[in-house]
Amino acid sequence: MKTVLYKTDLSPPARAVKMLVYLLGLDIEQRDLNPVLREQDAHELRKKNPMRTVPFIDEGDFSLGDSHAVVLYLLDKYGGPEHEYLYPKDRRKRATVNQILFFDCGILFPRLGAIMGPTFMGEMTEIPKEVVWRIKNAYSIMEGYLSQTTYLAADTMTVADICAYATASSLVGLVPVDEKKYPKLKQWLNTMFEKEFSKKMNEQGCSDHVTYLKLLMEHNKHNQKSKL
Numbered sequence: 001m002k003t004v005l006y007k008t009d010l011s012p013p014a015r016a017v018k019m020l021v022y023l024l025g026l027d028i029e030q031r032d033l034n035p036v037l038r039e040q041d042a043h044e045l046r047k048k049n050p051m052r053t054v055p056f057i058d059e060g061d062f063s064l065g066d067s068h069a070v071v072l073y074l075l076d077k078y079g080g081p082e083h084e085y086l087y088p089k090d091r092r093k094r095a096t097v098n099q100i101l102f103f104d105c106g107i108l109f110p111r112l113g114a115i116m117g118p119t120f121m122g123e124m125t126e127i128p129k130e131v132v133w134r135i136k137n138a139y140s141i142m143e144g145y146l147s148q149t150t151y152l153a154a155d156t157m158t159v160a161d162i163c164a165y166a167t168a169s170s171l172v173g174l175v176p177v178d179e180k181k182y183p184k185l186k187q188w189l190n191t192m193f194e195k196e197f198s199k200k201m202n203e204q205g206c207s208d209h210v211t212y213l214k215l216l217m218e219h220n221k222h223n224q225k226s227k228l
């Protein structure tokens, strides 16, 4: 079976996979799943992806969840020598890319998740101060990485930039970046925004994601007031 990507364009990790698919020039089937409606919980899909998240890929006798695992698999399977810059073979360079991939998976995305989860559950009406603080703390970590290299893991763009950008582009729509405090982060965001793959595969989904979250927070506010 050919590779099928389950995704929704609102999802940052799904957008990271879509950007990589575009960069690799892959023509793989993409099927939409709505995580808010819990479509990923359907019995067949649950067996394939016990994590019950989007994105994930399915090849019939093989399936894989988590965008970071997925992009590395797709690179390994379909990437040619011309894509080595995305995930360099050099041990230390690769470890530095992994560091940023784990940062995105373990720190950056969960801090966005701290907004998404409670907002979708109808609980969050505005972003609490401590959540904003943790997001700004993540910005300062990124500023630190970007003070060492032009991109997050190297002086050339790697797959880690793609994953982190998918998350960061949604985050900065909710908690704007102070250019004076984080000039390198702002520059990196601008650079990533201009890339063709991000314009085609990230921009619209990201804008819809941010708008949706803001609207939902307003909606939650009205709902909670009307219950008083």
Ligand SMILES: N[C@@H](CCC(=O)N[C@@H](CS)C(=O)NCC(=O)O)C(=O)O
Residues within 6 Å of the ligand: 010, 011, 012, 013, 014, 035, 051, 052, 053, 054, 055, 065, 066, 067, 068, 105, 109
């Ligand atoms: N670390 C995972 C996170 C995936 C994730 O949490 N996706 C969200 C949508 S953006 C989801 O499917 N949430 C449903 C749930 O957590 O049950 C990845 O990188 O793929």
